[in-house]
Amino acid sequence: MNSLERFIDEKEGFSLLKPSNWNKVDKAGATVLFEDPDVRSNNIGVVVNPVRISSLKDFGTSQDVANKLLQAERKKPSTNDVRLIRIEERAIHGDIPLYELEYTLDSSRGIKRVFSAVTVASKKLYLLNISYSDSPDNPLLPNAQMRLEQVLDSFDVLN
Numbered sequence: 172m173n174s175l176e177r178f179i180d181e182k183e184g185f186s187l188l189k190p191s192n193w194n195k196v197d198k199a200g201a202t203v204l205f206e207d208p209d210v211r212s213n214n215i216g217v218v219v220n221p222v223r224i225s226s227l228k229d230f231g232t233s234q235d236v237a238n239k240l241l242q243a244e245r246k247k248p249s250t251n252d253v254r255l256i257r258i259e260e261r262a263i264h265g266d267i268p269l270y271e272l273e274y275t276l277d278s279s280r281g282i283k284r285v286f287s288a289v290t291v292a293s294k295k296l297y298l299l300n301i302s303y304s305d306s307p308d309n310p311l312l313p314n315a316q317m318r319l320e321q322v323l324d325s326f327d328v329l330n
């Protein structure tokens with residue numbers, strides 16, 4: 172995985188680091204999507220949608236959000252299994268809660284490691300999803316995992 176570079180979407184109000192060699196592609200429903208040129212199913216996507224709530228805490232705890240996200244994954248016909256690895260909470264800009272999740276997804280398209288970040292700011296729901304191959308015959312290597320965690324930790328909304 173190459174070096175990371177900052178991507179800023181001033182219109183939707185977020186920024187993140189992304190691998191410098193990953194390509195921006197168009198996909199219906201995604202605000203932005205970057206694909207690994209070598210393995211196109213490895214990707215980083217952000218979806219921004221308006222919401223009525225003003226804080227992620229109004230939606231629920233980090234465990235509530237994790238349960239809802241995993242439940243949505245389980246409902247997809249292609250899903251065989253979903254397993255939560257970890258949940259973390261952090262604050263951005265001092266007091267805006269952001270939840271980070273990591274889970275494995277076993278689907279008809281293979282086994283993936285998924286890193287997600289979710290927050291609400293300015294009446295918008297921000298969802299970052301990082302999806303990367305992680306099968307027994309092609310496991311997620313520690314260096315790649317570290318880079319993906321850097322991308323996850325870099326996700327931020329603009330003031």
